[in-house]
Structures are given as structure tokens and as C-alpha cells.
Amino acid sequence: MEIENAVAALSALAHAGRLSVFRMLVQASPEGLAAGEIARRLDVPANSLSTNLHILSHAQLVSSRRDGRSVIYSARHDSMATLLEYLMEDCCGGSPEICGQLADTVLRSRCTEEGHA
Amino acid sequence: MEIENAVAALSALAHAGRLSVFRMLVQASPEGLAAGEIARRLDVPANSLSTNLHILSHAQLVSSRRDGRSVIYSARHDSMATLLEYLMEDCCGGSPEICGQLADTVLRSRCTEEGHA
DNA sequence: TCCATAATTCCACTATAGTGGAATTATGGA
DNA sequence: TCCATAATTCCACTATAGTGGAATTATGGA
Structure with missing residues (x-):
């Protein structure tokens, strides 16, 4: 692993909102949760959550797949x-x-x- | 562990310079290294390093003890x-x-x- | 095609973090 | 006491990250 990747992952987790999302997804493994469901549970605006999920994805800490109108996110254990x-x-x-x-x-x-x- | 502590620790590590310091201290466990020695090995200015060591200490990721004119830092495994x-x-x-x-x-x-x- | 729901992107604004030169504090030796 | 070395603090400046309203894009059902 390159240091840049490690810093990206750590930066992604170094935020109370994103850390909560990540832990929720760890606990929801391996099924994952829809973005909307996460927003509802954590009571955060959809757009902020979306930005944060993007940051977690970019750091490869979560993956996503579309399921109908929902997008399901899961923690990446690897x-x-x-x-x-x-x-x-x-x-x-x-x-x-x-x-x-x-x-x-x-x-x-x-x-x-x-x-x- | 409270989420604030976790975020502090992750933020402390989410920086290439500090992450390098921390990993160096993990590898130098349990003896630790003097601040000056770290600065020399990583080729960073003493004042910046000092600030970063303070951040790592505050996040409880490293501990320090004075030894003569040097201050020795070690990783906190706990x-x-x-x-x-x-x-x-x-x-x-x-x-x-x-x-x-x-x-x-x-x-x-x-x-x-x-x-x- | 038209509407509703789900999620994302755009944008302007605010707040926090990083940087390193200069000055200061702490310690040991002569 | 005086000097050298080690480390830290202060400070002004620059750069990056966070925020959420509004608009946009994607999908499914009637």
C-alpha cells in the first residue's frame, strides 16, 4: 500500500459523520444499506451524505451497487x-x-x- | 471509546508526515526515538515535526519522556x-x-x- | 409520456488545518 | 555564569475541507 492510499483512507475516516457511516456499514456487512436508509438513520441531509459516501468510495473503503432507485453501499473489508x-x-x-x-x-x-x- | 477520540486519532494519522512518524515509531517499538532523530531521518524542519508530534500525543497515539536534552517518543500500542x-x-x-x-x-x-x- | 422517489452534482460560503521562520524555553557541560 | 544543543511555541499566511439549498440525473410505475 502506498502512503497516499493510506492517508486517503484515514482522512476519509477522520470525520464523525463518515466514521459513523462506515461503522454502520461494517455492522451491516455483508448486505449493506441504501444511501437513503443511512441518511434516515443518521438524520443527515441527503446531499451531504452523498458527498461523504463519495469520499469513502474514493478511498476504497466502501463499494456501491444500484438496486432499482436505491444505491446500496457496503464496507470493503479487503x-x-x-x-x-x-x-x-x-x-x-x-x-x-x-x-x-x-x-x-x-x-x-x-x-x-x-x-x- | 468515544467517537471524538477515534476521530482525533484518525485525523492525527491522516497526514503523510504524521503517518510516517507514527509508522517509524511502531517499528522502533518499544524503545522509541528522539524528536531530533526523527526529524533527521525524515528530513523535516524541527518546528513542524514538533507540532505534529504534539498532535499525535494529544490523540494519545504516542507518548514521550525527556532524556537529557532529548525528548523520546514511542508509539502507544494500547x-x-x-x-x-x-x-x-x-x-x-x-x-x-x-x-x-x-x-x-x-x-x-x-x-x-x-x-x- | 408524466409523476414520484432516490441519489448526486453544483455552488458559494465558512471554518479548520498546514507551513516554516523567528523567538523562546530546557538541559548539560565547561 | 556562559555557551551549545534540543525541542517547543508564536505568528502570519496559504491551502484545503465542510456545509446544505437548489438544480439535475436516474429509475420505476401508471
């Missing part, structure tokens, strides 16, 4: 993973015991009900 | 973990198989040399 990997890069080279712990804290706690292959 | 957890929150409630996969992709690849307890 890009999320790439971003997190970039933030942690070479963390473990120096001290695996520290970053392994971080890994556990962050993701095991919520993701291992039936997680690893 | 805050990092909290932020990542916030981003992924309730991801797994809906679809553990998807988010477990994400967890694997992101962190196992680099962190399991001797990782989990």
Missing part, C-alpha cells in the same frame, strides 16, 4: 485489512510478543467465535 | 488497539466468518511467530 496491515507494518519484526498481544486484544476478543480456518 | 477495535466493532456479531478472516489476514501474517499465549 481495503480495511490492507489499511490495518499498513499501520502495523514491521511492528512484529522487532517485538513479536508485543504485537501478537495487540492482535489478540483487538481482534480475537470479537472475532473468534468460529474464526480461524 | 491506544492503537482501542482504535482498531472501535473500527471493527460489532463486525463479527453479524458474520464471524468474514471478520475472523479479516483478523487472520491483517495480523496473523506478521504477528504469530510466537504470538498467542
Whole structure:
């Protein structure tokens, strides 16, 4: 991942409105939500939301597909993973015991009900 | 974690210069680096770097301690973990198989040399 | 074709963030 | 005390991001 992509993704998330949208889409994975439904739930004007969804799309954090008159947005887990990997890069080279712990804290706690292959 | 804290952390990282500093500190964990050493390695003016370190500190992404005439900065893994957890929150409630996969992709690849307890 | 709903784009305005030179503060050594 | 090094704060200036009303575009149904 190039630094520009990482900055674009982080900038996209560095905004209370967009972060709320993204988290809502993470929680609505993998079905996604229509733009109108998001606007209704967060009580924001449609045009502002649209701008913010565009920013999230451009940063590749969400994808969209049209379904009739609605446009359905979903979180892109692949890009999320790439971003997190970039933030942690070479963390473990120096001290695996520290970053392994971080890994556990962050993701095991919520993701291992039936997680690893 | 409150959304304001998450936005502060993400905003702090959403800047090429600060992101470079943060990643350098992640890689220099847990010893950390002196401000002057960071400025030298990244070839940035001391005052700009100082401002950026202040922003990262304020967002609790780095901590500092004085050592003689130098100030040593280190990455704060605890805050990092909290932020990542916030981003992924309730991801797994809906679809553990998807988010477990994400967890694997992101962190196992680099962190399991001797990782989990 | 005509209307209603859904979403996006355009635009002007306001607010916030970034930049680096110069001055200041903190510390250690002679 | 005096000097050198390290880091931070101050400041004025420039650049970028956020906002929402109004207009526009896309789609489906009658």
C-alpha cells in the first residue's frame, strides 16, 4: 500500500459523520444499506451524505451497487485489512510478543467465535 | 471509546508526515526515538515535526519522556488497539466468518511467530 | 409520456488545518 | 555564569475541507 492510499483512507475516516457511516456499514456487512436508509438513520441531509459516501468510495473503503432507485453501499473489508496491515507494518519484526498481544486484544476478543480456518 | 477520540486519532494519522512518524515509531517499538532523530531521518524542519508530534500525543497515539536534552517518543500500542477495535466493532456479531478472516489476514501474517499465549 | 422517489452534482460560503521562520524555553557541560 | 544543543511555541499566511439549498440525473410505475 502506498502512503497516499493510506492517508486517503484515514482522512476519509477522520470525520464523525463518515466514521459513523462506515461503522454502520461494517455492522451491516455483508448486505449493506441504501444511501437513503443511512441518511434516515443518521438524520443527515441527503446531499451531504452523498458527498461523504463519495469520499469513502474514493478511498476504497466502501463499494456501491444500484438496486432499482436505491444505491446500496457496503464496507470493503479487503481495503480495511490492507489499511490495518499498513499501520502495523514491521511492528512484529522487532517485538513479536508485543504485537501478537495487540492482535489478540483487538481482534480475537470479537472475532473468534468460529474464526480461524 | 468515544467517537471524538477515534476521530482525533484518525485525523492525527491522516497526514503523510504524521503517518510516517507514527509508522517509524511502531517499528522502533518499544524503545522509541528522539524528536531530533526523527526529524533527521525524515528530513523535516524541527518546528513542524514538533507540532505534529504534539498532535499525535494529544490523540494519545504516542507518548514521550525527556532524556537529557532529548525528548523520546514511542508509539502507544494500547491506544492503537482501542482504535482498531472501535473500527471493527460489532463486525463479527453479524458474520464471524468474514471478520475472523479479516483478523487472520491483517495480523496473523506478521504477528504469530510466537504470538498467542 | 408524466409523476414520484432516490441519489448526486453544483455552488458559494465558512471554518479548520498546514507551513516554516523567528523567538523562546530546557538541559548539560565547561 | 556562559555557551551549545534540543525541542517547543508564536505568528502570519496559504491551502484545503465542510456545509446544505437548489438544480439535475436516474429509475420505476401508471
